[in-house]
Amino acid sequence: MKKTWKAKLLPYLFLTPTFIFLAIFSYYAIGNAIYTSFTDSAFGQTAHWVGLENYIAAFHDEMFLTSFRNQLIITVAAVFTSVFFPLLAAELLFFIKHKRIANIIKTAFVIPMLVPQIVVILIWKFLYNPNFGFNSILQLLHMENLSHNWLNDQGTALLSIVLIGFPFISSMYFLIIHTGLNMIGEELYEAAIVDGATQWDVVRNIHVPNLTPYIKIVVTLSLIQSLSGFGLVAATTNGGPGFATTIPALQMYKVAFGDGKFGRASAMGVILFVVIIILTLLSRKTMKEED
């Protein structure tokens, strides 16, 4: 039976409102940012077309370039922790045979997700406080010599930011991977039992290959989240001490709302946008090849 043109059109009609909103709130903003990046748009002044000037300035901005180094460390750590720890937790949960206990543990992993991110950050900020938190624990253990002003020390600030959220399980990524594990068909396990596979064999040969699409999603999401967000850094060190923890998105924000240079900030934003797209494509391509 052939579909009528009306039936063919119907799904597109349902999608239209979403696309209209996307066009207004996302694509227009992106387009406008790209246009603004070629102007000298600044607070309180009329904008003029300046060509590639803002891009040249961004590539000559030593701090903007340096901030990518910090970003690289933060992003590599974020992607690793977003995959490894939730995967580990999901696997451990999988092998708990007692359903009730498994459910309790699962709930315990999920409940912290309900706490707003800023509260988590503030708790960690307290833990890093030089007079309380970790330093108090070190003092109790008579290890005062190891105490630091964690977020205010050039040597420890970046690492302290990376470690915020430890043990990195209470996140959406855990739920994604856990769901992925539950989607694996029983017949594979039955075959594994027949073949006399160990638990490690199950993880290596059944779980990991079947979880690849889910891991890809987690990698992509964590990559984008890590590159585009700056709330964590802004709320903890604001890029300091000096520029030890400055990242491109934070620098862009400061140029836009600190100096009011919207043209320059837009160019930085476009560069960051391109970097995110390239890295996302690269990561997906790499994982595809591994498949």
Next chain:
Amino acid sequence: MKRYKKVISLVLAGSMLLTGMLSGCGKEEKKEESKSTAASSDVAWDSSKKDEIILTVINNYYTAGQKKAAEEYMKLHPETKVVVDVVSDNDSYMTKMKTSFSGNQEEASDIVHGNFLVNALTGSSWNLAFEKGYVMDLTPMLDEENPYNAGKLVRDVFEESDLAIALNKTGGSKMGILPFDKIGVAFFYNKDIFDKEGIEIPETFEELEKICKEFRDKGYKYPVSAGLESSWFLNAIADTGYRTMEETFLVQPGDAAWDESTMKDNENFKFDETNLACDKNLVNSDERIMAYKKENGVNTELNQTIYTAFGKIAKYFPDNWVQADTNQIITDFEMGNSPMLLQGSFNAGKVLSDINMLPEDQQFEWATFQFPSFEKAPEGLQSTMRGLYVLGNEMAIVQKEDKDHTERVKDFYKYMYSPSGAQMIYEETLTNGNYIQGPSVIAGVTLDEALQEKLDGFVPEGTSRDWDNLDGFTRVTEANKPKFYDLINQFSVEKITAEEMLEQLQPLYDEYNEEAIKAAGYDLDPATADNAKE
């Protein structure tokens, strides 16, 4: 049972009678109140129309008091809703100024912290803020009646000298703010630690340096707990050098900005070391200062001397003091980690209440001492160090076209700047544990004796002028600030010398100045009027 019912009905009847009598009294009071409202009911706006005015403030400072003032004001003028919009911190406040003024100014807040507004929008230039029409000139309002002060003029509650400070601070020809309070900066010190360690209060800069070393030798890692506010100490040192050439930076007869009525003290001025207040009525020329900066840069011999002297004390500050969290540095002092704290009067109330809340065995006696003068000043600097005692809460009115609305905003502003309004703001602020910034400059406002005594310790002999523009401290773009902070940190821990620091600061300073010149449209010839970049 019947008897009980009778008793209950008697009690009820009695309570109704009492309530009636009390409400009668209330009505009488209301009548009294409405009389005072009636006195101010001859208002300059259409009272049959509803409107909303927005006061945007930074969290904690006077917040509770301002909310109370808004509540009380709305009782007098129910047709005007006053919204107190509280912003969490300085950075967020500046961002808010940028975003709200990049849209329709008519929709922006009505009363704002003027110093933050100019900092965010015009590189701290009040003249540019007036030129761009961001803020209202409050000079004409001074001669208007304040209906909340028995019909006296608005100016009647201020000392002329404080009005002069407000005028000079905002460019010399227009007044962007009215004085509300004064703030000072001083060294807080823990008397108990000083007594325990047998260390005397320093009387000279050299003694201060010596006791810092003694404290460090005794195991106090950071003898002076300090944050960004410590730049005022740097400013005080800079003052000992720059004030000798102060005339270079003043508006002069023949300048386009010259106004005989407000700037006559500028003429033939030369700093008199025997009269430390001799320059209090002077008006700076932004353009002359800019011309000097452009010609000399920041890496001058004088700045090297200033920073070298500052570094002698800054090396006893905490690491990365320039980006330190204020609460953190105060806590370090309160916990006895640092025997001294370099802070402003605006945190004296907090320190006082925090210490009172500590367990008795952890409480300690504290007081303040002023910036100590040099015993033997480095070459190029004068010996006597002046402190800082300037206007604190700088509230400006945003310029709007809607006349009816503006009249309401002005009326609420007058309410806050009346003796009873200001007293209410102070009292409510203190009751709620928010911070007052310093003693009030509005005649008739009084403070609790203990707090007043602490605040008196912030009043210096003379007040230094603002020299950050010339010593380059924080005079870089926001984007370059992290690099600047890094330089200051390296300098403070003696990784680089003052000269090396200033050499690396030079390009950042130049970039900032070039942008400021462009924005203000300066041709660097003070004799010609300039137009800000459109």
